[in-house]
Amino acid sequence: MEETGQFVDSLESLPVALKQWTVGFAPEAVRPLLDATLTALPIMAVFGLLFALTTVIERKGLGRIQNRRGPNRVGPAGFLQWAADGLKILAKEDIVPRSADKVIHYLAPLALVVPVYLAYSVIPFGKDLVAIQLDAGLLFFFAVGAGTELAVFMAGWSSRNKYALLGAMRAIAQMLSYELPLLLSTVAVIMAAGTLSLPEIVRTQTGGFWNWYFLTPWGLAGGLIFLAAAAAESNRSPFDIPEAESEIIAGYFVEYSGFKFALFFLGEYLGLFVMCSLGITLFLGGWDSPLPFAPFTWLPSYLWFLLKLCGLIGLFIWMRGTLPRLRIDQLMNLAWKFMLPMALLTVFTAGLCRFIADPLLDWIVGLSIIAGSYMWLGRSLTRAQNIGPRTYRFAD
Amino acid sequence: MTELHSYMLLAAAVFCVGLAGALSRRSAIVVLIGIELMLNAANLNFIAFWRFGPNPEVFSGIMIVIFSIAIAAAEAAVGLALIISIHRHLRSTKVDDVNELKG
Amino acid sequence: MDAGFAIIGFLTLAGAAGAMTLRNLVHCALCLVLAFGGFALLYLKLGAEFAGFAQLLVYVGAVAVLIVFALLLTRNIESTGERIGARDWPVGVAIGVILFVLLGAAIVNSPFSHALPETRANAPTVKEIGVSLMTDYVLPLEAVALLLTAAMIGAVIIAVRETDSRK
Numbered sequence: 001m002e003e004t005g006q007f008v009d010s011l012e013s014l015p016v017a018l019k020q021w022t023v024g025f026a027p028e029a030v031r032p033l034l035d036a037t038l039t040a041l042p043i044m045a046v047f048g049l050l051f052a053l054t055t056v057i058e059r060k061g062l063g064r065i066q067n068r069r070g071p072n073r074v075g076p077a078g079f080l081q082w083a084a085d086g087l088k089i090l091a092k093e094d095i096v097p098r099s100a101d102k103v104i105h106y107l108a109p110l111a112l113v114v115p116v117y118l119a120y121s122v123i124p125f126g127k128d129l130v131a132i133q134l135d136a137g138l139l140f141f142f143a144v145g146a147g148t149e150l151a152v153f154m155a156g157w158s159s160r161n162k163y164a165l166l167g168a169m170r171a172i173a174q175m176l177s178y179e180l181p182l183l184l185s186t187v188a189v190i191m192a193a194g195t196l197s198l199p200e201i202v203r204t205q206t207g208g209f210w211n212w213y214f215l216t217p218w219g220l221a222g223g224l225i226f227l228a229a230a231a232a233e234s235n236r237s238p239f240d241i242p243e244a245e246s247e248i249i250a251g252y253f254v255e256y257s258g259f260k261f262a263l264f265f266l267g268e269y270l271g272l273f274v275m276c277s278l279g280i281t282l283f284l285g286g287w288d289s290p291l292p293f294a295p296f297t298w299l300p301s302y303l304w305f306l307l308k309l310c311g312l313i314g315l316f317i318w319m320r321g322t323l324p325r326l327r328i329d330q331l332m333n334l335a336w337k338f339m340l341p342m343a344l345l346t347v348f349t350a351g352l353c354r355f356i357a358d359p360l361l362d363w364i365v366g367l368s369i370i371a372g373s374y375m376w377l378g379r380s381l382t383r384a385q386n387i388g389p390r391t392y393r394f395a396d
Numbered sequence: 397m398t399e400l401h402s403y404m405l406l407a408a409a410v411f412c413v414g415l416a417g418a419l420s421r422r423s424a425i426v427v428l429i430g431i432e433l434m435l436n437a438a439n440l441n442f443i444a445f446w447r448f449g450p451n452p453e454v455f456s457g458i459m460i461v462i463f464s465i466a467i468a469a470a471e472a473a474v475g476l477a478l479i480i481s482i483h484r485h486l487r488s489t490k491v492d493d494v495n496e497l498k499g
Numbered sequence: 500m501d502a503g504f505a506i507i508g509f510l511t512l513a514g515a516a517g518a519m520t521l522r523n524l525v526h527c528a529l530c531l532v533l534a535f536g537g538f539a540l541l542y543l544k545l546g547a548e549f550a551g552f553a554q555l556l557v558y559v560g561a562v563a564v565l566i567v568f569a570l571l572l573t574r575n576i577e578s579t580g581e582r583i584g585a586r587d588w589p590v591g592v593a594i595g596v597i598l599f600v601l602l603g604a605a606i607v608n609s610p611f612s613h614a615l616p617e618t619r620a621n622a623p624t625v626k627e628i629g630v631s632l633m634t635d636y637v638l639p640l641e642a643v644a645l646l647l648t649a650a651m652i653g654a655v656i657i658a659v660r661e662t663d664s665r666k
Contacts, residue, residue: 136625400611404611412595417591439550474657476569
């Protein structure tokens with residue numbers, strides 16, 4: 001048993017040890033730069049590969065939900081489709097509209113991808129696998145997330161296309177509206193953990209799945225609000241009206257082709273992954289294994305993180321295949337009239353539950369506040385729309 | 397090592413660029429942009445004085461900047477709402493055109 | 500003056516100058532974003548992490564987007580053919596230049612121009628900032644909360660389109 005413990009410990013420290021062994025080969029002056037590069041490159045490579053695999057798995061998953069197979073021609077059961085797609089995109093001609101604003105048109109994909117990659121640097125992927133240890137890590141995460149909204153505007157405006165501009169304005173309005181419930185749902189976790197530093201937040205949840213914040217009343221509500229707001233932030237179905245193919249063709253990136261389009265696609269999926277990673281860190285215990293005894297602890301912490309990430313990505317693919325798209329006014333109503341009050345109530349419940357010692361009373365009070373207000377808000381908001389009973393007219 | 401006066405000179409330069417722009421442009425939105433630049437330059441001064449000050453355990457410089465950022469955001473919101481409302485009325489955002497009390 | 504400060508300072512000043520002199524207003528707004536980013540980097544360089552991230556979150560994430568929305572809603576992007584300066588724009592520029600000369604002279608002749616040691620104090624942690632917000636600065640905190648509420652309600656009331664007025 002002890003050897004397995006030591007083996008698992010060496011597996012845990014394998015990435016960091018590998019990096020330090022590689023850095024040891026370089027001369028003294030270049031070491032910090034090489035260290036930084038070797039910290040950033042694996043993250044970029046792993047999530048790039050995950051993006052490639054997710055495109056295939058999403059298409060196959062959506063296909064199965066819609067009672068068909070997904071792509072199954074390229075490679076074994078279609079799993080090399082990402083390579084074919086990548087080659088196709090790289091070989092396409094890069095068309096820039098004649099009246100487009102060239103500099104901004106060129107910079108917009110970069111302005112999308114770079115902040116999203118920056119956001120990966122504060123997420124703890126394993127027990128000591130965080131790229132930058134920041135005291136205000138969560139604030140840094142949301143601060144760089146703000147750069148993506150400007151990238152959306154730059155893309156939509158520089159294309160000199162009124163549909164692109166319309167899509168960009170809708171996308172920015174959506175992202176701004178959903179940022180508030182996103183931030184407020186994380187405030188509940190910050191209050192419970194007492195810190196903004198993400199490795200510390202994970203450390204307060206270690207020890208088994210009963211410590212995870214998802215299993216507290218405010219954590220449950222906060223987690224669900226966070227997931228919905230994360231889907232809206234990444235323009236993901238059911239919130240994908242700004243870029244829905246049947247509505248506005250591609251919205252703000254309709255005038256982009258070739259590699260720039262691939263960069264937008266990459267930026268969106270990477271944004272989804274980083275939001276899922278943050279959700280796992282805040283609500284699902286991060287790299288913690290659900291049960292603190294063997295054989296569950298034999299898996300290194302970063303593999304647990306990967307498993308949870310795959311689970312959440314599967315949940316998002318499921319959401320995309322199942323739920324119909326929201327119209328832009330329904331979307332904005334949902335954000336401002338429903339999710340914002342629910343997020344505020346979650347923060348209030350988190351503060352209240354801090355003073356209640358008994359866990360059962362905790363759950364009763366929290367659940368009654370949140371579930372009660374959920375039902376009341378839901379009823380009153382849908383009642384206001386005067387949706388009568390459905391009537392059918394049949395052709396005779 | 398960068399010294400305090402470099403930061404102060406940079407802050408003064410940005411402040412004066414913002415002031416010159418705010419005084420000499422016709423579009424109201426650019427005037428507001430100039431005001432935001434002036435506020436940012438003042439914030440930079442506060443943080444520089446906090447860092448180079450005699451007792452940096454007292455972080456009142458950072459606290460002033462946090463409040464200043466919040467207030468500047470509120471002021472930008474109200475200012476832009478006013479500009480939008482005036483545009484709706486006068487169909488123009490030039491500051492020269494807002495010269496009547498009527499209407 | 501080290502290389503980092505020179506680069507960031509140049510970018511900030513270039514962004515500010517671009518924001519004030521460009522004709523296309525969206526280019527002005529994007530240069531302003533560059534200036535904001537430069538300021539955030541300067542705060543980080545000076546060790547004020549929280550202020551730097553708050554600057555990015557509030558200014559780049561909210562104020563810049565607000566300015567861009569106002570530009571799009573008032574539809575005055577290009578002003579081709581017309582002059583961009585007001586009637587007496589040389590006066591404005593002259594005031595700016597004179598003020599810079601005055602401030603520069605004051606700074607260079609002040610006691611600060613000799614090398615002050617950069618005190619290596621630790622930046623306050625978020626916990627310390629939070630504690631001081633709730634103890635020393637609770638009155639400004641409440642006042643700012645009231646101000647933000649009033650500003651939000653006021654901005655909505657000013658900018659809302661009147662639906663019951665003349666069609």
